[in-house]
Amino acid sequence: MVACLPGLAAVVALLLCAVGVGGTGSHSARPAARPAVQREGGPHSAPRPPIVPRSRWIDDGAHIQPPPRYDGRVSAVFVHHTDSPNGYACADAPRIIRYLYAGQIGARQWDDIGYNFLVDRCGTIYEGRAGGVDRPVTGAHTQGFNHGTVGVAAIGTFTAGTPVPRAMTDAIAALAAWKLGLSDTDPRARVRLVSSNDLARFKSGVAAMLPAIAGHNAGFMTSCPGAALTARLPEIRERAARLQGR
Template sequence: MCAIGVDRTGHRSGGPVAARPAHPYQAPRPPIVPRARWLEEDARGRPPARYDDKVAAVFIHHTDSPNGYDCADSPRIIRYLYAGQTGAKNWDDIGYNFLVDRCGTIYEGRAGGVDRPVTGAHTQGFNHRTAGIAALGTFTAGVAVPQAMTDAIAALAAWKLGLSDTDPRGSVRLTSSNSLSRYASGTTALLPTLAGHSDGYMTSCPGAALAERLPAIRELAGRLQGRR
């Protein structure tokens, strides 16, 4: 799994229904499967969710797991990822805020509310004011990245960033909170508002093939927000 990001500082549902935009470039919310669909019962005593003031950027990941799955098995796979992160790694919850399978189904990940700026555990040093979106699979060089997956990532990023009127094609200054990131703690870095995990942490995640798709994902997300 490529969610190296603990930072202690600090079946589809119905079709998309958009509320009246709060900002001029607010994209519709895509269908998001709630975590109750993959985590039937959580026996862990989980502390309350932590929140930031807004989501100013999203980081894209891959889960470094097999690609040849049936999409009906996605809940089971996510449950496995959750078990790994809360078990051996002793995290309080799954680190990613959202997960997207190869059929383009979006799943709620970390608890706290999909429409709220939940502090995740996905990008060491840059968990604050960001959301982590993980693509189910391994997308190293030469691996095909499903169009349904990238379209769903773009729709999710467009909606999530639109809540703070953020252009997914732009950049943002974020301050590292952990020296294990690419930047020493306290350093302010200029990062893409729709970034790959490797932009903030020394890793090959989200994989070369998915990283190559990020410019197109940014452009599609911008168009979904109504930007020119």
């Protein structure tokens, strides 16, 4: 379990899947104007699932948080795994998230955790990056494709043959259905995303047609979110579409 690892080792383990995230973690980037809250009620909206606020896992005063940055709308969700041990007690998820946060703002010198949301194996959804769960916060999760997207990290390692908890995939589907519903995006569709970084799978400026719910590996050369979780993405898309009433 992560809780049993020495502090530095835990940080290193939880950073492994952070390779390939974009550069929006810089302190120097200017925040966009704070947009209005995106409201539910469109033709294919889905209810907002329960989300644990970041105040439940972050240490008060641990880091001076710069203002968040925003995009106009969310048109895609990128799914990740944290590449950390799976046998944790769900009550330990806040501590695991703190390790990940500490590594990203420490060793990587980002301004915040890169993922917009994290989901534990019991299906609990945690707010990650600051800025408001109901706003289109610019993340730092998928190199070249951080704008107009949401990064959701499954806490654990989901390589081939690893069981993926149903509660976890149901929670990811519910979260994706809600966020994509705010822009009336079909979770089963492919959407046009323009790369902003040459280190991505697509060169900067190239428009790619990617799944509205995609694995990290769709936008960057990586095995994340693992073969087992990648295999569950079609099921997640279908469930999210049903939650939108499609």
